[in-house]
Amino acid sequence: MSAAKFSNPVVRWIDHRLPVFSMLDHTANEYPTPKNLNYMWNFGSLAGLSLVIMIVTGIVLAMSYTAHVDYAFESVERIMRDVNHGWLIRYIHMNTASFFFIVVYLHIFRGLYYGSYKAPRELLWILGVVIFLLMMATAFMGYVLPWGQMSFWGATVITNLFSAIPIVGESVVTFLWGGFSVDNPTLTRFFSLHYLMPFLIAGVVVLHIVALHRFGSNNPIGIDTKGRQDTISFHPYYTIKDIVGIAMFLLLLAIAVFFFPNAMGHPDNYIPANPMQTPAHIVPEWYFLPFYAILRAVPDKLGGVLLMFGAIAILFILPWLDRSPVRSARFRPVFRIFFWLLFIDALALGYLGGMPAEGIYVTLSRVATAWYFLHFLVILPMLGVFESTKPLPKSISEPVLATTGEAA
Amino acid sequence: MAKSTSNSKSPSADGVQEPARRDFIVVATYAMGAVGAAAVAWPLIDQMNPAADTLALASTEVDVSKIVEGQAITVTWRGKPVFIRRRTPDEIARANAIDGAELRDPQEDEARVQRPELLVVVGVCTHLGCVPLGQKTGDVKGDYDGWFCPCHGSHYDTSGRIRKGPAPTNLEVPPYDFLSDNVIRIG
Numbered sequence: 001m002s003a004a005k006f007s008n009p010v011v012r013w014i015d016h017r018l019p020v021f022s023m024l025d026h027t028a029n030e031y032p033t034p035k036n037l038n039y040m041w042n043f044g045s046l047a048g049l050s051l052v053i054m055i056v057t058g059i060v061l062a063m064s065y066t067a068h069v070d071y072a073f074e075s076v077e078r079i080m081r082d083v084n085h086g087w088l089i090r091y092i093h094m095n096t097a098s099f100f101f102i103v104v105y106l107h108i109f110r111g112l113y114y115g116s117y118k119a120p121r122e123l124l125w126i127l128g129v130v131i132f133l134l135m136m137a138t139a140f141m142g143y144v145l146p147w148g149q150m151s152f153w154g155a156t157v158i159t160n161l162f163s164a165i166p167i168v169g170e171s172v173v174t175f176l177w178g179g180f181s182v183d184n185p186t187l188t189r190f191f192s193l194h195y196l197m198p199f200l201i202a203g204v205v206v207l208h209i210v211a212l213h214r215f216g217s218n219n220p221i222g223i224d225t226k227g228r229q230d231t232i233s234f235h236p237y238y239t240i241k242d243i244v245g246i247a248m249f250l251l252l253l254a255i256a257v258f259f260f261p262n263a264m265g266h267p268d269n270y271i272p273a274n275p276m277q278t279p280a281h282i283v284p285e286w287y288f289l290p291f292y293a294i295l296r297a298v299p300d301k302l303g304g305v306l307l308m309f310g311a312i313a314i315l316f317i318l319p320w321l322d323r324s325p326v327r328s329a330r331f332r333p334v335f336r337i338f339f340w341l342l343f344i345d346a347l348a349l350g351y352l353g354g355m356p357a358e359g360i361y362v363t364l365s366r367v368a369t370a371w372y373f374l375h376f377l378v379i380l381p382m383l384g385v386f387e388s389t390k391p392l393p394k395s396i397s398e399p400v401l402a403t404t405g406e407a408a
Numbered sequence: 409m410a411k412s413t414s415n416s417k418s419p420s421a422d423g424v425q426e427p428a429r430r431d432f433i434v435v436a437t438y439a440m441g442a443v444g445a446a447a448v449a450w451p452l453i454d455q456m457n458p459a460a461d462t463l464a465l466a467s468t469e470v471d472v473s474k475i476v477e478g479q480a481i482t483v484t485w486r487g488k489p490v491f492i493r494r495r496t497p498d499e500i501a502r503a504n505a506i507d508g509a510e511l512r513d514p515q516e517d518e519a520r521v522q523r524p525e526l527l528v529v530v531g532v533c534t535h536l537g538c539v540p541l542g543q544k545t546g547d548v549k550g551d552y553d554g555w556f557c558p559c560h561g562s563h564y565d566t567s568g569r570i571r572k573g574p575a576p577t578n579l580e581v582p583p584y585d586f587l588s589d590n591v592i593r594i595g
Contacts, residue, residue, distance in 0.1 A: 060452050064459070082460040085451030 027213065032231035033238050034219035036396050040114070041217060041238075042245030043107035048205065049246055050100035055198050057093040058142075061086075065145065067191035069184045072147035073272045091261040092253075097139055098264040099253055101287035104132060108315075113339055115327030116218040122319040124211040127204055129315045134201045136288070136312075141194040143285055147187065148269035153282045155182045155190070161295075164305040181275060221399070222328030223392055230396040281356060289353030290346055294372070296357045297365035307369065314376045321376055323384030331390040335383050342375045467595030469587065472526060480543045482531060485594045489531035489539055490582060491555070492592075495566060500524050502553065503567035513577040517567040520581050528592065529568040530582050533557040535575035540564060555579070 006012045006021060015021040064083045066075040079086035108128070111117055117125035144155045159176050163169040178185030216225060225231050232238075256263065264286055268279045284292050291308050298304035314321075329336040348368045355361040393399045468485040472492060475481055480493035495503075500517070508516035521527055533540050535557065541547040542555035542564075550556030551572060552565035562573030569578040584594045 056452065060455055063456065078459070078461065082462075084454045084457050084459060086455060086459070088451050089455060 027209070027234075028239070029233065029235040031213065031234040032216065032225070032228070033234050034217055034225050034230060034396055035232045035237075036219050036221060037217060037238065037241075038220050039241075039245065040106070040110040040220075042242060043103050043110060045242040046103045046245055046249050047100065047107055049249065050096055050103055051198065051201060051205065053096045054093065054100060055202070057089050057096070058195070058198065060089050061093055062195065065191075067145070067188050069147060069187055069273070072145060072187060076146045088257070091257045094265060095253060095256045095261060097142065098285075098287065099249070099256070100135065101139070103249070104135065105287075108132070109343060111218075112342070113329045113336075114218055114220060115222050115322070115324075115329070117319045118322065118327050119319065120215050121211070121218065124208060124214075125319060126316055127208045127211055129312065131201055131204050131208060132315075133312060134197055134204065138194060138197040138201065139285065139287070141190040141197070143269075144187065144190050145194060146269060147273045149271040149273055149279050150266050150269035150282065152182060152273035152275065153278050154284055155186060157282065158284075159186075161305050161308075164302040166302070183275075218327060219396060220328060221330065221393060221396055222326065223396065226395045283354055286350070286354070289351075290349035291353070293349040293353030293365045294369045296353070297362065297369040307373075311372060314373070318376065318380075322380045324387060324389070326389045326392065331392055332383070332387060333390065334387045338375060338379050338383070342372070345371045345375070467593055469591055469593045471591050473590035477525070482543050483594070485530075485582060490594055491527075491529050491531040491543060491568070491579075493527045495525055495527055499553070499566040503565060503569075506565075508569075511578075512570050515567075515569060515578055517569075520567050520569075520578070522584075522586065526592075527566075527568060528581060528584055528594070529579040531555075531579070533559065533562055533575055534570065534577045534579065535560055535562055535573070540579075 005025070006015060011021050061079065064075060064079045064086060066072055076090070079090050081087075083089075111125065111128070140154070140158055144151045159173055159182065162172045162176060165172055174180060176186070177183065178189060216231075219225075266283065266285075268282075271279075283289065291311055294311050295304045295308040298307050324332065324335070326332055329339055345368050348364070349372065352361055352365045352368060466486055468483060468490070470481075470483050470492065472494070475492060475494045477494050478496045478499075480491055482489045482491055484490070503517040508514055508519075518524070520529075531539050531543070536559065538557050538559035540550075540555035540557040540562070542549040548556045548558070550563035552563050554564040554566045554568060554571075556563055557573065557575065560574050562575035563571050564575075564579055565571050567578075568581075570576070582594050584592050587593050
């Protein structure tokens with residue numbers, strides 16, 4: 001990190017005293033990156049972009065939103081009808097929330113497939129799970145703000161989860177509500193926290209990146225880089241690759257915003273909140289459905305809540321559940337089969353969470369829930385012992401040079 | 409970036425390097441990026457301009473028949489006070505007694521009213537936006553018997569023109585029409 005590499009004397013003067021340019025240069029320019037990253041490594045930058053879009057549009061929306069039970073719904077409708085470009089800004093905020101989760105889910109499954117959570121990247125992974133939890137809390141509170149029927153009953157059901165806590169449950173829920181039902185105090189505190197939490201996420205993202213840059217990105221082969229011959233500089237190679245991903249992301253986002261803005265929402269949330277009547281079939285936003293399915297699969301209040309939170313909590317200890325020394329699924333033939341079974345299981349839970357809690361759906365939810373925990377608690381630890389993995393290449397360069405016939 | 413593109417440049421006959429196709433692509437990419445950023449920024453900035461419902465409230469109708477001679481009322485127009493005063497013959501005479509061209513903000517009284525007895529001005533001091541006194545009986549009306557702004561001491565006459573103090577211009581006359589003899593619409 002020498003300041004002399006900048007040609008602009010003003011930049012050099014500042015950097016000598018405040019090395020922000022050196023930090024940026026190190027982070028986004030010369031940062032050595034494995035040269036074999038595929039497009040699955042695009043979702044980190046896309047998640048970062050999503051966070052920026054959410055914060056920018058959210059700050060703008062807050063200029064016209066009123067956090068009060070009597071005005072919240074109307075203020076959102078005013079944004080949609082009267083505020084200049086308000087419809088566009090709100091639809092971008094709504095749809096980017098969904099896209100943020102799509103991107104983060106792909107990011108998580110990328111990590112699962114290529115073993116990115118393994119030593120020495122355990123803290124990097126754990127920070128990612130923290131971000132995921134913060135995202136879920138932020139998204140939930142944001143969904144309450146328009147004060148439609150789904151907002152109100154979503155808030156009621158989710159806060160009531162805490163009533164499952166033995167002895168103090170009811171007191172905790174009263175505390176969360178600031179009263180004896182979801183009402184104005186609940187709405188105002190949710191607005192405050194919804195504004196705060198994205199900045200907490202941004203802070204954890206910084207830690208996530210610091211932890212990432214300690215050992216560098218994992219890669220599709222999952223073996224450590226062995227020096228300069230295995231890496232390329234972040235700029236221009238991965239900046240360009242990230243921009244390709246960003247262009248695709250924005251294209252899909254624009255299609256959603258302009259042609260299907262409410263496809264990932266629920267029409268009942270355009271009905272003003274009515275504390276006297278619950279809609280016949282309430283569902284959370286789609287990105288919560290797998291966890292919602294787990295909650296409903298268990299025929300016990302406390303048990304359902306515990307398993308639902310456990311489904312996320314289990315990710316925290318994943319680095320110690322999977323003891324296999326091989327990271328990438330490319331060299332783990334049995335793990336690869338179970339990975340895809342888990343992927344299908346997660347999709348199935350998502351589907352089942354959106355179905356009515358009756359008949360065959362309940363049975364299937366239970367099977368899928370059991371499989372989810374079986375995967376992490378039994379199959380992964382056993383694979384670490386019994387699976388015979390394929391031989392690993394000596395370096396990232398080796399398989400490439402071998403196929404082109406050049407000497408290593 | 410410039411270094412890596414220089415390889416693809418070929419010197420022309422006079423030794424000057426021609427821009428390469430790579431340079432064109434780079435400039436075109438930056439230009440498109442700038443256009444895109446501006447297009448995205450505009451809605452985020454424009455949303456701070458008055459919304460459609462705010463613009464829809466930009467006119468106010470007032471029944472002026474109840475104002476007796478010498479009395480003034482204050483109405484709200486676009487969130488600001490508007491002073492409507494039915495002036496006495498004496499006040500009209502005093503407003504016309506001076507040559508408007510000699511004032512700080514030169515204007516004749518007749519240019520500021522549609523009917524001499526009814527003066528309509530925006531009740532916001534042109535100095536820094538305070539509301540001048542002089543509407544209520546008992547208010548200080550200043551040295552010229554019009555309005556007096558207590559914030560920084562501007563004196564307005566019976567035509568709402570600045571006569572003394574820091575304000576640079578006369579009280580603004582809003583656009584208004586007589587819908588009938590008794591009703592005016594401001595805005």
